Amino acid sequence: MGVAKAAREAESHTARAPRGWVVWAIALAGCAAAATSFVLALNSDHVNEPGLQAALMDWITLPYIVAGLIAWRRRPESRFGPLMIVAGFVMFMSTLAWANAPLPFTIGQLFDLLPAVLFLHIFLAFPTGRLQHALDRVLIGVGYFTAVGLEVVGLMLGGFGPDNLLEVVSEPAAAHTLLQVQLVTLSALCLMGVVLLFSRRRHAGRLRRPVALLVDSFALGLVMIAVLFVTGAFDGPHFETIRRATFFVIGLAPAAFLVGLLSARLARSAVADLLVELRHDPPPSELRAALARALRDPSLTLAYWLPEYESWADLDGHPVLLSELADGRATTLIDRNDAHVAALLHDRSLDDEPELLDAVVAAAAIALENARLHAELRARLDELRGSRARIVEAGDSERRRLERNLHDGAQQRLVSLSLELGLVARRLAPGSDEEQLLIAARDELAASLKELRELAQGIHPAVLSDHGLTVALESLATRSPVPVALHVAVDGRLEPPVEVAAYYLVSEALTNVAKYAHASRAKVDVERENGTLIVVVADDGVGGADPDGGSGLRGLADRVEALDGHLRVSSRPAQGTTVRAEIPCA
């Protein structure tokens, strides 16, 4: 394949994957750390149930390091993996407090609260490993200061037994109060982090399932840390039970991460399904659903590149702005031969599965190109229809203007002139030559007015634009040389272009009936039904009209189609002619 190349617009940092020996070294170090924890616990003189404690610690340490290594190899540019590895080792460091020797004990004590902040850090930085919001950075900064900075102060104030190397003064009461402050602050930070992330997620739409699982397990862990710390700070009941449960839950997060990976593997089979599906050449309208299934992202939308307009559009050719991305959304551009083809607008978490994206994009390359052509065609058709409608509209409004000018100008003046002549005539002696001349002039004027009226009427049917289709069609039907049965069921006014099209359609059809049909009668039905104006003109004449011939029907079809409508002419010999138009009128 290799015809389509996915370029990641979101995070395009290039970073190398860790080398093999680095991975192995870290893995070995992790195992050593886990073993060390066990040894420390079993030999400790101040740990109850050392086996269980060590097992719980390693339940966290090892999965974090393993999951971190996998994440790092998969997405070297993301800091998510390294963060998890660090969290695993920090967890181990805190177990140094089990040591009997003063130095490791002091170091372990220093790291005691740090894992909680790291978990929060990982949670807020998912999936890029970077803190995107300033508020998050403040939260984490305060967390590190509370967990490490204040811990140093606490150790200097004494407490934590005789092995505390950092003790400067012995103020156990003050140290205890400080610890309470630390624990409560960290609890608050954890809860704030959870609230923040969930409120942001609510705006980003539906989460992809494996991601939702991971986020939920992290959130549960953080809430439990908060409960644990508050219980610890105020010597609440069941501290030990809560602690074990908390550790258990925190260890679940990497498991959720691995489940996500596993489901990414399963997604490969979805790509195979996609290939089979695309072989049947589905219509472009079904492509989005197929891709959404394969990517397991129900929120997926597609945009296609229209080089002629240098813009993005949906399948119907309507413009789409890629810059207007909601929080948690990302864009993947699909290029082919150095030209854009399409863009996938998807959940940001898909960035974490580049292989899946690449596979899906490669499988759908031809289909996407087809869909792009479809979108381009639709956009051009739209433009064409728009320009056709504008041309017709421009002609109509020019005619309307001419008619208005005639009405307000020449016609009005001539009527006034005729009136003046009438007033003058009344001052003349009845039966005089002057009066006769004046009367003759007025008759001449009346004839001119009649001609002018017919001219104006021919330029534009004023009664249509002034009073609507129902009134105008009655005038039209009255003037038809063939008997017309008229039925109009249209309430109120329609859009001017629709009225004009319907009027000219009936006018032209009735003219054709009179000229060619040899009909004894015609029927005109105009109805508005479900947002469509249906115009039917039928006669009982000889039929055989050629819709594409010079009958003026072609021009009418253009007018109707410019409004996205349809015109159908059925005219079999000896069966009369029926012209039926359907014009959308919202």
Next chain:
Amino acid sequence: MRVVVADDAALLRQGVARLLTDAGFDVVGESATADDLLDQVRTRKPDVAIVDIRMPPTHTDEGLRAALEIRASHPGVGVVVLSQHADVGLAMKLLDGSAVGVGYMLKESVVDSDELAEAVKRVAQGGSVLSPAIVSQLIGRPRLDDPLERLTPREHEILALMAEGRSNQGIAERLDISERAVQKHATSIFDKLELPAGANDHRRVLAVLRFLRPY
């Protein structure tokens, strides 16, 4: 007889007002807009309002709407609508449902002061006036097995005058025959066209128009 004249073309409005004054009418108001016309009808209580069909601001159907409004809220005031076009559909819309005290005239025919004066008087008395230009279109309209062909030329003539809104007396004067003769012709016309015999003039106009319309 009190009359208000509404037309945005000042020259024409003043001309009509002068014609009517000369003919002995009392022109109590002139309006250039439909809103002002409605005000004047309310305050000056005219017998007849003469209304140009195209009035500001859009110069489309403001005049017609004002006319319909006067007919609805001041049934005692007659309305004569002036149009530059002989539009059957428009005339029928104005007379739709009632032919009492209403008229549709071509603007160019008001220059004949006798015609205008007669129209205003008829409308003031609750009669109707329909421009002959409209009536000739309605009568001239082709029909299947044209029932009008069964009428004699004289009956044809009388049908047209009935459609214009004339009373038996008016028709008799016009044709210089007796009112009884007109009555006989009218009965014959209604028989031949299978129309219900009209009791009074404006019902008769409606029946005739309903028969003549294509719709």
